[in-house]
Amino acid sequence: MDRTHVRSGPGKETNRKMVTLGLLAALFIGALDVTVVSTATPHMVEELSGLGMITWVFSIYTLTTCVATPIFGKLTDLYGRKSVFITGLIVFVLASVLCGMAESMTGLIWFRALQGIGAGALTPVTFTIIGDLYPGEQRGKMQGLFASVWSVAGLLGPLVGGYFVDYLSWRWIFYMNIPIGIVSLIMVFGFLHERFEKKRKRIDYAGAIAFTLGISAMLYALLSGGESLPWSSPVIWILFVVALAALLAFIAIEKRAEEPMIPLALFQSGVMNVSNLSGFLAFSISTGTTIYAPMWIQTLLGYTATKSGLMVMSMSLAWPIASNLAGKLMYRLGAKRFIVFGSLLVLLGSLWLMSLRIESPFWSITAILTVIGFGMGCLSTPQTVLIQSVVGWEMRGVATATNSLMRSLGQTVGVAIFGVLFNSHLIMHTKAELAGGMQAVFVAIFVIAMLNMIAVVFLPSARKIAELQKS
Template sequence: MSKQTNRAMVTVGLLAALFIGALDSTVVSTASPRIIDSLGGLSLISWIFSIYTLTTCIATPIFGKLGDLYGRKSVFAIGLGLFIVGSVLCGFAGSMTELIWYRALQGIGAGALTPVTFTIVGDLYPGKERAKVQGIFSSVWSIAGLFGPLVGGYFVDYISWRWIFFINLPVGIIAVLFIFMYYHESFEKKQKSIDYAGALTFTIGMTALLLALLTGGEEYAWTSPVIIGLFIVTVIFMALFLRIEKRAEEPMLPLSLFRTSVLTVPYILAFTTRWTVMGVTVYCALWLQDVSGYSATFAGLALMPMSIAWPVASTLSGRLMYKLGAKALIIFGSALAVAGSLLVAIMSSDSPYLIIVASLVLIGFGMGCIVTPSMVIIQGAVGFQMRSVATSTNTLMNSLGQTVSVAVFGLVFNAIVTHNTAIELALGIHYVFILMLAVAVVNLLVALFLPPSSRLLNHQQ
């Protein structure tokens, strides 16, 4: 890395970029009613979220590989540029259909923000410093989740819903300027072989899978020809993708990443931990309001301590992982997640409010103890030339965990809640919580298969 790079200023720029990407999902949720009032298209509202998830998932590993081939700086700039352009177009959208297309563009840009940002941090900071800084960056998502509804609510109530998108322009410009002015990347320029066939088959297969998961049980029955057809397309093209990756000179997603437990276990954890997060985020608020009878305000306040515990744990784990061991911290965090999920699973309609809050704090603290050490392990297990794609694969596993968990939880919930009675509603959410607990237990068992901490941390350079 060039000596002219100003790490502090680059870090500020990266934090700004990551924050607007993380903030985007929460503020859009807050503004949904006003968007419908302004643009109409109530039947299409779910697609402003679904299309963003779809394009982000597809773009993430592609941008990750491009970051290794052509350097982080240019790929980051392209991704952030697409995100900003997409944001501005969203702000000017004149119909729901236009907004959906612009959200797709925004999602493509977002596919570069998270993985390339974390990769640059991994390049800038070695060993123990990397762990501390990654802890700070990992907490951005929780902070955005905490402030997103407030920011979105302010824009919606006092200015316009369009400003939830326009605000990304000034912040994004600041991030771009900081990166271009202060980040001087040393990167060897040589002829590269691009895995076009791998990118194409991955895009088709992943698009089919995500469309099936995002529309199954909602727009189409799970047994409908459309959903079955999408799953068949997924199997065919993902099989082709794997075959291509085995032979490609520069595979888009190197299969070697999944041949060592140092990487495979953190990737599985990235997938399974997202089930716990989505189960709590979606169904705890529903339980508190529709089963326990609390107001929407109290339901939101119950989730807030989890959003505080997560960044606190992320920061602490980044500072302590070299003293206590990465494996010990991840197992500890996984055990906390199990304990919190158990408390949630045994909740009743008259459970004390503080007990519910305590269970969510346990889960939030547990997540913080898992995420930061996992990211540091992944980045330390590979060299510079594979760090970007290794990081983006972790982001992809997170996104897949989120999408698959929402689909499976919805399948379980809808199978039980057929008449929308209070008893059925409570039972449906309860079974979701039991499934969430089961996945948390699996998460803990997977964490036990991590190599010893001495081996994990020996990778860190």
């Protein structure tokens, strides 16, 4: 089978420190972009109009990122990490410039779609390169560090966005990506050196088209249902039918493809299957918690958005702390132990969340979010390291990207399910109805946490995982 293999060295030596800093910079602007845009929403609407389309500024970015992620992941295995990463970074930065120059809401949405395509390369390819550069225990430490970037971006996003909006212009939330992106480009291009075995490659165009159609139709239905279109709309059902047909066709194509976009052999691995299922479930929990816990704090307890943000910050702080601990200790104590322990914390935090009442003290929500955030950090980093360890170099990119895709799908599907549950309780929008709707969401989060707990128990034993590890 024709493949291109990439390694760091010999010849010019890769400067791991410089490359790592460049990757951190790229991941930071990708993560920051997810949070900073929401701060500028009112000003965008005021200048560009198009209030009815504002949700698509966020939704289209999610859609194109999900579609692009596994495609870029496969391309890294075919053509090397460096070229794909640089291509994605250039697309992201150029799209950021276009977003900052947008003169209409329609234009901004199209440019955000392009930006999402670039973002589809930043996260999975960054984690793949780190998996290549750092072996064994070092890989765990670095993956924990890089996972922390998302939490730091979550903390800084509202502050950075608020500063630019108040003192400059909302357009600078996009322009600020230019200098950071250039620094990242110079560091990775100049200091990451790969050696290729040049061989013929076949791109799975049919698989990519079927996958793009299927995922796009499914995500469009999930993002539009209950918002721009009712769930009972024929359009929504047609989209789901198209998604199902396209994804079934995708599976059939992958069985025959010489270089499948997502090799079905990945799904013969128990580690991959459990990690992907857990990623899907766990990240739906984290998204639901970060949406509805602040709503509970503000609408039922009567606290300001600022105080609500400070309380939710506990989750953003606990997550990176746990990620770093897990990355440093997982090789001594066992990855499965950390994943099971983290899942147990998420389950206990979800149980506590489900028990909330209107009279519950405000500190209890901070404690709940801390427990869930710490649990998420304990389970997410070891899963990434395990996935990269049980596949060979030639499938590490697509394996990492597939896991990223499952996490993103979990967030999107979770938001859709939680929205249906919440809205089903609202008639007059009374305080009691709001409380009932959010409690229904919290019950669903607890059920998902139980399913996640059951799933991770089926991870292979530490001894079996050690036998499966290839690098």
